[in-house]
Amino acid sequence: MGRLCERCAQLIQDFTNLVRKFASRVAELFKECVAMLSECCCFNSKRSKLGHLYDPVLLSYEKQAAQELLNHMETGFYDVPVGNETLEALRIMASSETFELQNSAAIYYLHMSQHMNSQLPAGFLEPYLPLLQSSELEIQQLSSLSLVHFLLEGNLNKELVVQAGLLEPILDLLESGDAAVQCNSCACIMTLAISESNREAIGNAGGILPLLTLAKSYDPRVQQNAVGAILNLSRSERIKSILCREGALPVLTMLLQSADSEIQYYSCGSLGNIAASPEHHKAMLAIGDKFLLRMLVSLMSSSVQKVSSQACLCLNNLASSGEVRDHLFSMDVMPLILSLLHSSSKDVLQASITLLSTMSHSPEQMNAFLNEEMLRHLALLMQAEKGNTVFIVQVACTIQNLCHAENIEVIVQSPCFEELLLSLMDCDNEEESLQYLVSCIAELAQYEYTQEHLIKKRDKAFIKCLVRHSAFLEHQEVAFQAATVIKHLSHAGEFAVELKPFMNDVQAYLMSFLTHPEMRFHKIAIATLHFLCKDLDFLKAVPQSQMKELLEQKHQQTEETEELLRLIINQADKLNLNE
Structure with missing residues (x-):
């Protein structure tokens, strides 16, 4: 073990002296007890046997247990793993009704939790049960604190803690009158609740109401850990319903006004998780006549970036409702959202662009804010965050939602449109990014202004x-x-020329579309062919017999299919005459 500071060295020495002194005293008391028993007439016939069986064996065992703990205290836990001898000693000490023995076991666990670099074996959870259930406040404090350390450092499997039966005593400690014990037990629940199965176990064991009570504690440490535990629990769909039923919404909403930014963050996150389920929106908005919305809008301006981003995300979940979007527009939230697009924090940027995308689902109200400055900044975001799926998807969604005739010119003339085209050509894009990008461009390409712009580019x-x-x-x-984009551009009349260098690939995908099981693929292929086959050079390159055969195989021919067949036959006749 490395060199210790004077304070730690003194604490270890004090503990060593305590264990040695107590082990010696226990041995003496036991010898006196055996001696007194041996003096009784009912034991006279067994005197020699008693002394032989108990005196040396128990004294040796106590010394061995104490020595085992001392060895680990002195050598550390880096190279010497804890063994069965240590575990057995801890079992005896933790189950003892004597304060000193239980306290020594609790101190030993605390020391282990601060120095171990490996996983604590599952068997070492067993002695925790009597320690957590001890009636002594000091033992409750020490044992709960060491358990928090083990969990935070990742030295304990979280599911094993619950399986070992420790959840119930931890929940019981939530109702302790001591702030330190409450703080530690809340921290245990917060860490355990990272696991989905543990969240269910905590809900089933009735852990929600005590946490809500402690969320109103006057002790900031207790309050912070209690709300942190609620945040992790709120990731479960079933627990969200329990939270609402137990009165969590007004408590969490009021905590948004806390002077502690951590409590604001945890409360905002919990409300955001609950808001992800639309069935809770009505109850959330009923608190103080939209008081929650006003508080969240206020927190968007917080100087603590994670609070600001969390407020945006919570509002984003609520804004899935058109009614909420209307309320937010009436609260003049848009200038604030646009100002956050200039933030230096990636989390704030991501949360604000997500909220902007959601607000754009009300395009008639968004039109007033669609201008060159907004589009320029969206372009800068795409340049700075190339390859970031979240940014690409949200920008593409925002532009697509704003694709209306009156907006097309300002969008197409903006650098944001150029960034959309460049992003589409990025070979490193993930499928999700590509899908939203090409869908946005397809939406824009249905307008003649966009078609003319793209054809003039000859890119x-x-x-x-x-x-x-x-x-x-x-x-x-x-x-x-x-x-779909190719079909829209083909409609412009001059696009067939641009496709000639890629004729074989165009034919291949059109053929595959015609044989696709989904009707929408047939329709897009037929519509594209309808325009392209008007170009004689394109038609000459098309394998007409194969195309005719595919079209004639369709059981239900539309008027468009029949017209296309006639066009191919007529154009083919012209080609034959020319030859």
């Missing part, structure tokens, strides 16, 4: 990218949306 890299994605049917939605 071969962009066209090649569209064709490549259309042919990649492993990503069906990406392929469909990319093909």
Whole structure:
């Protein structure tokens, strides 16, 4: 073990002296007891046997147990693993009705929790039960504190703690009159509640109400850990319902006004988790006539970045409701959201762009805020966060939601539109990013202004990218949306020329679309062919017999299919005459 400071060295020495002194005293008391028993006439016939069986054996055992603990205290827990001898000694000491023995076991656990670099064997949880259930306040404090250390340092399997039967005594300690014990037990619950199975166990054991009571504690440490435990518990769908039923909503809402930023953060996070389930929205908004919304909007301006981002995320979950969005617009929240897009914190940026995307589901109210400055900043975000799926998806969703005739020119002329095109051509994009990007561009491409702009660009890299994605049917939605863009551009009349360098690939994906089991793929292929086959050069390159065969195989031919067949036959006749 490394060099200790004077205070730690003195504490270890004091503990060593205490154990030695007490072990010696226990041995003396036991010898006196045996001697007194041996003097009784009922034991006269067994005197020699008693002395032989108990006196040396128990004295040796006590010395061995004490020595085992001392060895680990002196050599540390780095190289010498705790063994069965240590465990047996702890069992005896922890189960003892004598304060000194129990206290020594609790101190030993605390020392272990501060110095162990490995997992605590599961068997060592057993002595914790009598320690946590001790009637002595000091033992409760020490044992609960060591358990917190083990859990926070990852030296204990969280599920094993519950399986070992320690949950009930931990919950009992929540009702202790001592703030230190309450603080430690709340911290234990907070850490245990990271596990889904443990969350269910805590809810079933009735742990919610005591935590809500402690969330109103006057001790800031207790209050903080209690609300932290509620945050982790609120990740369970069933626990969210229990929290609402037990009156958590007004408690958590009032805690948003706390002077402690950690309590604000935990409360905001808990409310955000509850708000993820729309069935709780009505109850949340009923508190003080939208008081929750006002508090969350206020916290968006918090100087503590994680509180600001958490407020945005909570509002985002609530804003899935059109009614909530209307209330937020009436509270003039948009300038605040746009100001957060300038934040230096990635968490705040991510939360604010997510909220902006959700607010854009009310485009008629968003139009007033759609301007060059907003689009320029979205472009800067995409440049700075290349490859970040969350940013790409949210920007693409925002633009797609705002795709209305009156907005198209300002969007297409903005640097944000150029960033959308560049992001689509990024080979490192994940499927989710690609899907939202190409869907957004497909939405924009249905407008003539966008079609003309893209055709004038004559960007071969962009066209090649569209064709490549259309042919990649492993990503069906990406392929469909990319093909939709090609169909819209083909409608412009001059696009067939741009597709000629990629003719084979275009034919291949159109053929695969015609044989796809989904009707929407048939329709997009037929519509695209309808426009492209008007170009003689394109038609000449198409294998007409194969195309005719595929079209004729369709059992239910639409008018468009029949028209396309007639077009192919007529154009083919013209080609034959020219030859």
